[in-house]
Amino acid sequence: xxxxxxxxxxxxxxxxxxxxxxxxxxxxxxxxxxxxxxxxxxxxxxxxxxxxxxxxxxxxxxxxxxxxxxxxxxxxxxxxxxxxxxxxxxxxxxxxxxxxxxxxxxxxxxxxxxxxxxxxxxxxxxxxxxxxxxxxxxxxxxxxxxxxxxxxxxxxxxxxxxxxxxxxxxxxxxxxxxxxxxxxxxxxxxxxxxxxxxxxxxxxxxxxxxxxxxxxxxxxxxxxxxxxxxxxxxxxx
Numbered sequence: 361x362x363x364x365x366x367x368x369x370x371x372x373x374x375x376x377x378x379x380x381x382x383x384x385x386x387x388x389x390x391x392x393x394x395x396x397x398x399x400x401x402x403x404x405x406x407x408x409x410x411x412x413x414x415x416x417x418x419x420x421x422x423x424x425x426x427x428x429x430x431x432x433x434x435x436x437x438x439x440x441x442x443x444x445x446x447x448x449x450x451x452x453x454x455x456x457x458x459x460x461x462x463x464x465x466x467x468x469x470x471x472x473x474x475x476x477x478x479x480x481x482x483x484x485x486x487x488x489x490x491x492x493x494x495x496x497x498x499x500x501x502x503x504x505x506x507x508x509x510x511x512x513x514x515x516x517x518x519x520x521x522x523x524x525x526x527x528x529x530x531x532x533x534x535x536x537x538x539x540x541x542x543x544x545x546x547x548x549x550x551x552x553x554x555x556x557x558x559x560x561x562x563x564x565x566x567x568x569x570x571x572x573x574x575x576x577x578x579x580x581x582x583x584x585x586x587x588x589x590x591x592x593x594x595x596x597x
Contacts, residue, residue, distance in 0.1 A: 533572070
């Protein structure tokens with residue numbers, strides 16, 4: 361039986377992906393800050409789901425919690441880093457920016473490093489980073505969010521190079537979703553995709569052990585335009 365741990369799986373994509381893996385016959389370790397959701401998962405999927413409360417901003421917790429779940433599950437094949445926050449902050453207040461950095465950079469780094477070191481030690485495994493289409497270019501609406509997602513995407517690329525030197529049996533995947541119908545999405549947006557469709561495509565990307573995937577697939581065109589659009593056009597959007 362395949363075994364996965366999802367960091368940040370009490371809401372949004374992380375929760376949906378965890379449930380998807382369970383239905384596909386995986387054992388899944390769920391983590392997050394919402395103790396009530398973790399309890400519901402534990403009861404509903406008794407025997408297949410393992411839960412541990414985790415706040416990634418507590419630097420002492422990520423490696424310890426990952427190790428605890430691995431011990432409970434007696435191994436792990438896949439670790440998905442799905443924890444993240446984002447704040448609309450066009451007024452450039454400092455507090456939302458620092459809160460975003462705390463989770464999406466500092467907390468993320470603790471988790472990603474712990475996962476990478478574990479897979480290097482066992483010689484195989486799959487690390488999946490849920491970054492964002494926002495990683496492709498800075499935007500005025502949520503400056504720290506796009507910047508932190510660019511950090512995650514680049515960090516995943518670096519870990520891919522590190523792990524490649526250790527074992528060809530370790531895969532690092534960067535998943536870049538566009539707008540997904542979760543509580544994080546605010547306001548009217550285009551190409552809003554259902555969480556079920558996004559989750560199904562993420563699951564396929566995991567099975568194929570892809571390096572980088574846009575969710576849904578048509579967002580690859582938006583990513584290309586974001587990277588190549590001249591500044592004078594981008595600034596008018």
